[in-house]
Amino acid sequence: MQIDPQFPANHQVIGKHRHADGTHFHLVWGPGRVDPDTAANERVAESYRTRGEEIVPLGVHGTAVAVDWDSCVADGACIEACPVQVYQWYRTEHDVPAVQMKDATSEGTGENNLRDGRRDYTDKSDPVREHDCIWCMACVSVCPPQAIKVEETNLQYHEKGAAAMA
Numbered sequence: 001m002q003i004d005p006q007f008p009a010n011h012q013v014i015g016k017h018r019h020a021d022g023t024h025f026h027l028v029w030g031p032g033r034v035d036p037d038t039a040a041n042e043r044v045a046e047s048y049r050t051r052g053e054e055i056v057p058l059g060v061h062g063t064a065v066a067v068d069w070d071s072c073v074a075d076g077a078c079i080e081a082c083p084v085q086v087y088q089w090y091r092t093e094h095d096v097p098a099v100q101m102k103d104a105t106s107e108g109t110g111e112n113n114l115r116d117g118r119r120d121y122t123d124k125s126d127p128v129r130e131h132d133c134i135w136c137m138a139c140v141s142v143c144p145p146q147a148i149k150v151e152e153t154n155l156q157y158h159e160k161g162a163a164a165m166a
């Protein structure tokens with residue numbers, strides 16, 4: 001299911017995923033919803049079953065580079081398409097249920113930027129270096145469920161959300 005293009009208006013900030021550089025971060029917008037298309041994806045469903053994890057609402061990670069984690073099916077095309085390595089598989093650093101990632105801190109080492117670097121299909125593409133985006137839009141068109149929205153003007157919501165959380 002496509003990301004809600006109006007997610008900053010229809011969601012609230014529920015978390016702040018910090019970069020370990022101590023300066024950068026991306027916001028997490030929620031509450032999100034279980035996407036029936038993602039839940040019906042056999043690879044995703046099987047990976048959740050194998051781990052014994054439930055599919056629960058996760059929301060949207062990032063604001064100007066936003067990935068709807070409820071819609072993400074761990075395809076990974078965005079990870080390979082991005083010329084400046086904005087994304088990484090979140091489980092590369094934190095092999096925990098995705099719902100625990102809304103207030104995480106990540107190094108963003110960029111050492112696992114291969115499409116097939118996912119741990120399994122519970123993994124999600126994390127815009128850990130949102131601040132490095134050059135607005136080329138390569139990631140947007142390759143995402144099968146259209147889970148990504150890149151919108152430079154959404155930086156205003158990043159600033160407002162950050163101020164509200166300060």
Ligand code: SF4
Pocket residue numbers: 065081082083084085086132133134135136137138139140150
């Ligand atoms: S728009 Fe381009 S630079 Fe920005 S995250 Fe997508 S692929 Fe990377």
